[in-house]
Amino acid sequence: MxxxxxxxxxxxxxxxxxxxxxxxxxxxxxxxxxxxxxxxxxxxxxxxxxxxxxxxxxxxxxxxxxxxxxxxxxxxxxxxxxxxxxxxxxxxxxxxxxxxxxxxxxxxxxxxxxxxxxxxxxxxxxxxxxxxxxxxxxxxxxxxxxxxxxxxxxxxxxxxxxxxxxxxxxxxxxxxxxxxxxxxxxxxxxxxxxxxxxxxxxxxxxxxxxxxxxxxxxxxxxxGTLLGGQYPAGDVPKPILLHNPYRFKARVAAVRDLPAGCYLGYYRTYRTRAPVRVAVVAAGFKDGLGMEAFSRPGSLLDLLKILARLVLTYLNFSRFAMKVTLRGQSYWVRGKVFMQFCMVEFPPGSNIVAGDVVEVPVKRTMAAADVSRVFLKNGQPVKIELNERRLSYTGKGGTI
CATH class of the missing domain: 3.20.20.10 (Alanine racemase)
Structure with missing residues (x-):
């Protein structure tokens, strides 16, 4: 690509x-x-x-x-x-x-x-x-x-x-x-x-x-939901093999090496426990990262599940923490998500540089409308819907 x-x-x-x-x-x-x-x-x-x-x-x-x-x-x-x-x-x-x-x-x-x-x-x-x-x-x-x-x-x-x-x-x-x-x-x-x-x-x-x-x-x-590769929420059978067609990608804007004891993000919600490499990724809540659709719980059990998830997320339980994916490996998003950035913790010496592309967990219906869509066939782009900034694609055949 x-x-x-x-x-x-x-x-x-x-x-x-x-x-x-x-x-x-x-x-x-x-x-x-x-x-x-x-x-x-x-x-x-x-x-x-x-x-x-x-x-x-x-x-x-x-x-x-x-x-x-x-x-x-x-x-x-x-x-x-x-x-x-x-x-x-x-x-x-x-x-x-x-x-x-x-x-x-x-x-x-x-x-x-x-x-x-x-x-x-x-x-x-x-x-x-x-x-x-x-x-x-x-x-x-x-x-x-x-x-x-x-x-x-x-x-x-x-x-x-x-x-x-x-x-x-x-x-x-x-x-x-x-x-x-x-x-x-x-x-x-x-x-x-x-x-x-x-x-x-x-x-x-x-x-x-x-x-x-x-x-x-x-x-x-x-x-609708099934075509998008997702099973609907709730108690439903799953007799169909589904494939996820959706990926939100973002670039690393900057990389820093920080010692133990450094705070990350607004209100110092996370403190490094050991030396780390931190990547600043160009995706934030303006793009839909960390945004959730919320409505009144359908039952007391639903309410308890929501509260439990919030508590476990606060305590950084790995199952509920946001992660990005780079080269098949997952890494934690640390601290509060900014408007247009987030910070990701990597082990010291990790092979990551500015410009690298990571997959970010932005829910498809929460994704901002001005994010460009790149449509793939056989793993290659066949069409790009550009946002208002008129971005370009450069490939073997030239620039679109």
Whole structure:
């Protein structure tokens, strides 16, 4: 691989992504359509290039959360079907319709917005009804589904292609609530069927539910986390061999040899216990290093686990300490993470110099948007998404 002229970047292995897709397809029944979820910039990997790669492997349906995410894919040359999960605002509606997006109707208000836009443009628009069976985020309640479906079905420009719901806790140890939601959804489908409203795409499974409840696959499943080489959190079976396509890389900015007793970082949170070689690495919390998504614990046990992890991290237990990887070996991040740097402890005399590249544990969905993405095939870069500083790549064929 040639030299990447950047302080930090993300490498995305498109071969690993392709292998994950093939493994998922082998797991699914032939009749089950795969909706590839590429929301949040394909979980930090780069939505446009990920979608191009998956499309070349036969994926013909994608999903994103917001209209702007889907429009970015259209601008990037993705002409496959794209389902937008979030309700569409009135100021976005005509643009969404004009770009042939498949849109969600989760309320009577959503219906009015999309019906008006499609009528103005005289353009037929595919829509999916979102039914709330117990997540509480958005979706039409069960008792209003038939009325709304009939409005959409009778509309001159809206095409009722699908209906879906979303599970609240598919990865939970107990499957009772997920089955309750599924039975509610089945009841909705039965009501629509009895009214003569035919739906071609019924879907309710995300990655966790797809693994845990094959009987709930219906016409399609929505897969995102698995494509990215990760199993979803929770109690899920792991029948698929997955490969990690994501690596966050950063350069060593400086190297220093320090004696025992030196403090590292703000507030002196770490003190060297012996002579060490310290590398200053060009990645910090601005890039996503050390950042965690935090929400209210789901149970007292969850709370205790979080508290235990914090205590063990404070005490520098190796399992919970942040580490970088250099030439296959792991080394501890010491002291507080700076905005754009971190400090890594190496043994005295370690073979490390400024400019060396290390792998840094930045979670993919926490990675800053301005970090360049380098896409690899056969271990070599095939495309680089540059950030606003217009970085360059120098290889055998010259500079990009």
């Amino acid at each position: 040639g030299e990447i002229a950047a302080d930090r970047w993300i490498e995305v292995d498109l071969d690993a992504l392709t292998e994950n897709l093939h493994s998922i397809n082998r797991f699914l029944a032939d009749r089950t359509r795969l909706i590839a979820v590429v929301k949040a910039n394909a979980y930090g990997m780069g939505a446009v290039e990920v979608a191009h790669t998956l499309s070349q492997q036969g994926v013909d349906f994608f999903a994103a959360t917001f209209v702007e995410e889907a429009l970015e894919m259209r601008r990037g040359g993705i002409d496959n079907d794209i389902l937008v999960f979030a309700p569409v605002r009135s100021d976005q509606a005509e643009k969404a319709v004009n770009n042939n997006l498949t849109l969600t109707i989760a309320s009577f208000h959503d219906y009015k917005v999309l019906s008006t836009a499609a009528f103005r443009l005289r353009r037929r628009t595919r829509v999916h009804l979102k039914v709330d069976t117990g997540l509480g985020r958005f979706g039409i309640e069960e008792e209003g589904v038939l009325e709304l479906a009939e409005l959409v079905n009778d509309d001159d420009y809206l095409v009722l292609e699908g209906v879906y719901t979303h599970f609240a806790e598919a990865g939970a140890h107990s499957s009772r609530y997920t089955w309750k939601q599924f039975r509610r959804f089945q009841g909705v489908l039965q009501i629509l069927d009895q009214a003569g409203i035919r739906i071609s795409l019924r879907h309710c499974c995300n990655s966790a539910a797809a693994l845990k409840f094959p009987e709930m696959h219906l016409d399609a499943v929505r897969i």
